[in-house]
Amino acid sequence: MDQPVSRRNWLRAGALLTAGLTVNRSSFGSNLWNPVTANAQHEQRLVNEFARLGLAAPQIKARIAFNENPHGLSPKAKEAIVKAVDSGNRYAMFEGQELKKLIAAREGVKPEQVMLSAGSSELLTAMAVYFTGSAAKGKGGTILTSQFTYDDFLGCSKKFGAKIEAVPLTKEYRYDLATMKAKITPETKLVYICNPNNPTGTVLPASELVAFCKEVSAKIPVFVDEAYIDFLKPEDRPALPKLVAEGHNVFLTRTFSKIHGFAGLRLGYAIGPEKFLDELQDYSRGEWNPSVTTLKAGIASYQDDEWQNFCRTENDKARELLYKGLKDKGYEYVPSYANFVLFPIRMKTKQFEKEMFGNGVLTSTREYNAQPYCRVSIGTVDEMALFLDVFNKIV
CATH class of the missing domain: 3.90.1150.10 (Aspartate Aminotransferase, domain 1)
Structure with a gap:
């Protein structure tokens, strides 16, 4: 069951996510x-x-x-927004649960293993707080990643005291999984992978990534940012949600900002172990942030294959x-x-x-x-x- 979000927790989360943060890339x-x-x-x-x-x-x-x-948006999403206008004066109550059930059914996980947010960037910041900031048992630690990748989560983590160890890309501009595995030490707190990678656009072979996640997650968590995964055909995507369902310490984030065209509407989600997502709720407004109109549009767009x-x-x-x-x-x-x-x-x-x-x-x-x-x-x-x-x- 999702953890209730009180107004106090909501405000506390906002303070954690905004206190002392510099917006300057x-x-x-x-x-x-x-x-x-x-x-x-x-x-x-x-x-x-x-x-x-x-x-x-x-x-x-x-x-x-x-x-x-x-x-732009799916015609069905546009229609859903128009119909949802009259609900815009209300907080979203049940729409989020409906979307989570759709995602869970498609990905083979439980709804409790899905967490919604206003875009995936909010989730990246919340995870930085959780793993390396004030929420972490020991602040900082080392995040293991690639040298040329999406730096939102890494920048947040560094601000909270984490050390970033970045392994160079292969000559094909891919993550070097073998070298990354060899670099894991007792100080490594988390492995971060962006797949497809931004800004290179490259992908890891699905079987290699799944094998890596299985092996490494037995020691430390593996976080895979899948913002662009929808540009791969479903049959070509690594079966990472299956690893979550099997109990591996793997979690991933996705966004509607790309193929769904929701960059301005803001909608994203994480898939991960239920206990982890329950705890992450303390550091993100999460379920409360997407508007009722955005959620209804998301429900329509998600089903518009x-x-x-x-x-x-x-x-x-x-x-x-x-x-x-x-x-x-x-x-x-x-x-x-x-x-x-x-x-x-x-x-x-x-x-x-x-x-x-x-x-x-x-x-x-x-x-x-x-x-x-x-x-x-x-x-x-x-x-x-x-x-x-x-x-x-x-x-």
Whole structure:
């Protein structure tokens, strides 16, 4: 049974999650950050740079920086939102339980092994508090992960005193599971894996990841961030929920922000051991945060397999167009299983962003081993064609 959330616990959780946290994304794992705020700051920085040069910011024709779904919501989700408007004056009471039952039935776990949240970022922060912050029996500890991965959870954990041990990627830009396993020490508190990985878009072979989780979770917890798992066909996804059902110390987070198009509506969930999720409730508003309208839309979208298949198919088409355009220009790329592609560029990151932005294309960059990269989100076919037109003009 889910742990009741009193108003006192709710406020306590809010204080834990906000006290002393700096919203400022800079170097790897250095500060806590809010993805939405960071995205807005990214765009505003470019606007400010144009203003400094005495230029008006261009109209954005392709916003392909934040891995959003360019096709929007499922028609069934839109219909559910319209119908739910009259319920918007009420707190969500039963809708969350309905969605949890749907998720549990599909994934082969109990509803008590599912926890909802307003997007998955809230869960990542709560887990950092739980494993390395004031909730932890011993603060800090070591989080074992990869060197080039999604840094939200890692940044939070570092802020709470954790040490981040990051193993370099393999030459295929994947997590090196064998090396990670060899790096586990008595000080290792948790293993963190993002699969498909952000920003590389790579995936681990399902059988290898399942075997790793089984073996390692007998010693320490394994946390797998599956924000982009829906871009894999169901038959290609690692059966990690099955490990939870079998009692392994494995937990995962997922989000509706990507293939479901809920980046602005905010809905996510965790799957994990029941005892762990019960305790995590103390450090997250969790079940209380998603609105009744979002939950009703989520229930409709979760069951709309046709729309998810459509989004996957369109994503594949646009990604293939990007691949061809990069190849034609003599650029290599990291083969992706998500809705973004990482590839090395031949100019400074900030200059590349500014040149693209000046032509109405908003994208993002980062560096790895001193090499500048562009991580471009997959938009519509027309948006990717525009990206390639501008790319060909500036490089």
